[in-house]
Amino acid sequence: MNQANQYKTFIYTALPCEAKSLTAHFKLKKDTAVEPFAVYLNQDICLIVTGPGKSAMAAGVAYTQALLASAENPVMLNIGIAGHKDHALGTLRLIDKIIDLDSGKHYYPPLVCNQHCLTDSLQTASRPQLQYDLPHLYDMEASAFYETATRFSCAELTQCLKVVSDNKQMPAENIEPKQVSALIAAHIPTVEALLTDMTALAKLITSPEPHLFSQLVQQYHFTASERIQLKNLLCRWDVLTDHRELEFDGTDLKRGKDVLRRLDQQIGKMDFCL
Structure with missing residues (x-):
């Protein structure tokens, strides 16, 4: 990994199929020198595939941030799939509330950028939620991502973007990797717009401090x-x-x-x- 380059934008996914269309679009190359996690880089963006689950996500965020000694206030974005009771497959949501079902903790990512899609609440659990009985999105990583990432950047620059991959009619057992890649690929323009806004916000936050x-x-x-x-x-x-x-x-x-x-x-x- 090129430690001399202070990366300012970090994208975290749990699964390779979530990362595939992103690495292709942003022309990211795999860094074979990093073994614990799959890391893909270009001049500005660092994308990390952590593996599924909260422990893997927390470890991936902490490891890459410590290794890169990144610039002040990096942009931190978690992109991945989630289930929902009745949202159509492919629905995109920016998360404004995260509930950890195991700990009971609640997190509220502040949405200060332009809203390029609708927002929604999300529940994170250690196991797949297949009952679809509550009107929340479901995933297995977001709470760990948010809690860990906000140790390295401010909350405004720590966001979660989720694409619905399963619901009551199409449960999680039917998810195919190719389908996941296609679902995320359809929303790359929104991902780019969000990253542009977050980068602009990061520059504002880190601009020279005025008097007083x-x-x-x-x-x-x-x-x-x-x-x-x-x-x-x-x-x-x-x-x-x-x-x-x-x-x-x-x-x-x-x-x-x-x-x-x-x-x-x-x-x-x-x-x-x-």
Whole structure:
């Protein structure tokens, strides 16, 4: 593996058939120097096939992130198949809620990019769910992916994209690898659009910090998305005032949201012309 290249985009799949159309489209080449997992690379993207199940997915994410010593705030995307009670085969969903059936933990990936498809909730279990009795998607890896990936990147850059491969009428026992590859291949334009948005967001998050940013982040609690808003507002102030000192009295502010509101008000009162 080319450790000198700091990969910023990581795609994780559980199965080779989930990865096949992606490796072909993005022209990814297998790195034979990596033995524990199948790793495919181009100049910008690193795709990893971890194997099925939560333990394999968690290990694959942790191993590749540690090995690559990736750049700050990498894009982390899990793409794979899932079952559903009645969604048609080939239905694509971006996951906004993950429920781990074994631990009972809930995760809520924040959806801050443009929504290129509908969203849905997903349940992750250690064994295939063949009853299809609840209106959720079902898989065997997403909760482990999300919990592990968010140790290496922010939640906004950690997303799960699932394609329905089985339902009550067409249960999981009938799934064929060629069918899985074809189902994912049909949604590659959406995958590309999502990765483009996530990459743009990553660049924004890692842009140089404006004046007062570190001070305010230490003084108040901001979520990751609120930090993006804070950085945008401070950068806007610098542009509009030619880096004039911002006199900021935050004695009556308690939360990050209060700070954002105050900054927005101050900028809104400014007189400027183009």
